[in-house]
């Protein structure tokens with residue numbers, strides 16, 4: 116069992132080469148440290164990626180029938196899910212013009228055949244280490260520093276992706292927008308340190324109130340939070356919105372300066388649509404924002 120877990124953590128390398136002996140030699144030398152998949156053609160490489168997801172690194176032969184390595188690289192760099200995967204060309208076409216061409220397509224490295232295995236292994240290791248660091252940095256850029264939940268930037272990206280998916284599949288998409296009632300008074304009276312703690316607790320409560328992997332909560336800014344609920348209609352979204360309200364109130368964070376409760380509460384606006392071509396994600400966002408305004412106008416600590 117623990118072996119399987121370790122195996123899962125290993126980086127995934129895809130080797131693409133039309134010569135079986137090349138593949139065998141490379142794959143055998145890398146198998147001790149990485150998970151290795153092999154493809155005998157560009158087409159097979161894309162089939163593997165569609166099935167198992169983007170690898171952490173691709174070793175790519177240039178000369179292959181049908182689709183050559185340059186074309187494979189070009190397509191990889193065009194697709195959002197593979198554009199950041201490092202590609203190393205491993206090829207007998209190794210004069211400087213070829214090398215320049217390959218690097219300009221976005222490859223990170225170029226190894227000439229016949230290759231020296233320890234050098235291939237060392238270059239692979241260097242590029243994998245860089246990839247791991249880049250991935251980590253990218254995930255941190257998308258997190259809100261105070262509350263450790265996704266930030267506005269990640270929200271914008273996710274909304275764009277989920278909008279397109281819902282539009283394509285003809286499925287409903289719901290958006291929840293909420294903010295903490297009388298948070299300015301809370302901050303003014305208890306101080307910013309206590310205010311920050313309150314934001315952290317509310318963020319954790321909201322993140323703990325969703326259970327489907329596709330549901331998403333982010334800090335929108337200040338004391339405002341948002342949730343994206345794919346494949347969820349207004350009825351389903353209302354259940355989640357009510358849960359946000361009740362979970363926050365049930366933490367019983369004392370708020371002596373709220374007009375609606377002795378505790379910290381939230382006002383929630385929700386909007387739900389089946390996206391169409393003539394609408395944009397911004398329309399959904401402004402509808403949720405209007406509902407949030409209504410929730411505040413009609414007395415706060417409620418869902419609209």
Ligand SMILES: [Mg+2]
Nearest residue numbers: 133176178179
């Ligand atoms: Mg070849």
